[in-house]
Amino acid sequence: MPQLPGTDLTVSDLCLGGNVFGWTADEATSHAVLDRFVDAVPGTQRPFVDTAEMYGDGRSEQILGGWMAGRGLRDRVVVATKASPQQKAHPLAAGEIREAAERSLRNLRTDRIDLYYAHYDDGSTPLEETLTAFDELVRAGKVLHVAASNYSPQRLTEALETSERLGLTRYVALQPHYNLVERAVYEDGLRDVVADHGLGCLPYFALAKGFLTGKYRAGERVDSPRARGAAAYVGERGDRVLAALSEVASAHGVTPAAVALRWLADRPTVTAPIASGRDVDQLADLLPMQDLVLTDDEHAALTAASA
Numbered sequence: 001m002p003q004l005p006g007t008d009l010t011v012s013d014l015c016l017g018g019n020v021f022g023w024t025a026d027e028a029t030s031h032a033v034l035d036r037f038v039d040a041v042p043g044t045q046r047p048f049v050d051t052a053e054m055y056g057d058g059r060s061e062q063i064l065g066g067w068m069a070g071r072g073l074r075d076r077v078v079v080a081t082k083a084s085p086q087q088k089a090h091p092l093a094a095g096e097i098r099e100a101a102e103r104s105l106r107n108l109r110t111d112r113i114d115l116y117y118a119h120y121d122d123g124s125t126p127l128e129e130t131l132t133a134f135d136e137l138v139r140a141g142k143v144l145h146v147a148a149s150n151y152s153p154q155r156l157t158e159a160l161e162t163s164e165r166l167g168l169t170r171y172v173a174l175q176p177h178y179n180l181v182e183r184a185v186y187e188d189g190l191r192d193v194v195a196d197h198g199l200g201c202l203p204y205f206a207l208a209k210g211f212l213t214g215k216y217r218a219g220e221r222v223d224s225p226r227a228r229g230a231a232a233y234v235g236e237r238g239d240r241v242l243a244a245l246s247e248v249a250s251a252h253g254v255t256p257a258a259v260a261l262r263w264l265a266d267r268p269t270v271t272a273p274i275a276s277g278r279d280v281d282q283l284a285d286l287l288p289m290q291d292l293v294l295t296d297d298e299h300a301a302l303t304a305a306s307a
Contacts, residue, residue: 001044002271004200006172007145009114011048011078012041013265013290015202016283017276018051022059024278030063031070036280038073040287046078050175050202050274052119053104054084061107069109079108080202082119082149092122094133101137116143117175120150127155127162135168149175149204153189160197173200173271179208180241180260180306181233194269203264206273208233212260213285214242237306244305248298254288261289263302 001010016037021030034049041047051060061081068074083100085091091100104113116137118130137143148156148171156174163170174194178186182205194201207213209229216230233241245256252259257275264273277283294302 002265004115004145004173004271005198006200009078009145010045011272012045013272014261014286015048015050015080015272015274017204017274018049018060018064019055020060020276020278021051021063022056027063027066029279031067032280033277033283034064034067035071036283037287038076040290042290046076048078048080048272050080050204052082052084052117053100053107054082054086054119057086058103058107061104065107065109074110078114079110080115080117080147081108081113082117084119085122090122090125091120092118092125092130092133094129097130097133097137101142105142112141113143115145115147115173117147117149118151118171121148121152121155127159128166131159131163131166131168131170138169145169145172147171147173147175147200147202150177151190153193156190156193157197160193171199173202175202175204175274177205178203178267178270179206179264179273180212180245180302181208181238183306191269199269200271201269202271202274204274206261206264206275207257208260211238212241212245212257214246214256240305241302244302248294248302251298252288252292254292255285257285258288258292259294259302261286262292262294263299265289266294266299 002013003010038047051064068077081104083097088096134146146169160170176186176190211230211233245259248259249256261273261275264270275286277286
């Protein structure tokens with residue numbers, strides 16, 4: 001049962017990404033995906049859903065909020081959202097954070113956000129101001145825990161040290177770009193900060209923009225808005241990773257996507273990877289990761305293929 005460090009939140013092995021809600025998945029489809037996800041999460045865990053104020057300019061939050069209200073499931077679901085840059089001059093200034101949090105609370109139809117991220121670092125605003133604003137939201141009960149996304153090791157360390165020095169609520173987790181074919185940025189710096197400070201890690205683009213599903217290969221055209229991003233990984237190393245994924249997936253009777261997510265979930269410091277499905281069938285390809293157990297040799301083969 002994944003536990004978000006420093007909190008009482010027991011979350012699902014997979015965090016469902018809400019970035020597709022209102023984008024590639026309309027409201028009805030998004031609700032169907034959420035229904036299927038909640039049904040698949042073991043009763044000992046709480047379904048974990050990630051969104052942001054910038055996804056669909058608030059539409060993703062609205063769809064999630066409408067679904068929770070309609071199903072009466074707010075207390076069952078762990079909700080993460082983010083204070084996003086959008087067109088703001090100083091996105092993590094105190095006033096911007098307060099306004100963003102109020103918008104998200106309205107969109108989500110809730111009185112509290114379980115995990116509230118600084119979506120991107122804001123070098124134009126002093127960390128003291130940002131962290132004080134987050135601390136005020138926690139003290140008011142509008143946010144339970146705060147976290148960081150897209151921070152460098154240096155800035156994450158500085159933020160944690162600032163919280164400690166000022167006696168403010170601190171970041172409990174990091175959301176980095178991390179997956180089988182994007183390892184260096186996290187493993188060569190951020191991982192040590194996460195480990196040293198006992199943070200959770202919730203990687204986004206866990207399937208490398210869809211590349212790790214195995215659909216994107218040289219010479220093949222895939223009708224998807226993610227095709228261009230996934231194409232960046234096509235090549236010798238990408239082929240090597242896909243071959244390793246395919247071999248392990250065949251041995252377990254699951255999809256390459258499920259194997260890629262399980263590998264990531266099992267990495268040191270990772271709490272739960274984030275991945276999305278634009279319909280129920282896509283989600284079904286991901287869900288077996290929850291029960292999948294990889295052998296040491298399989299972990300080693302995947303890690304070596306992606307080196």
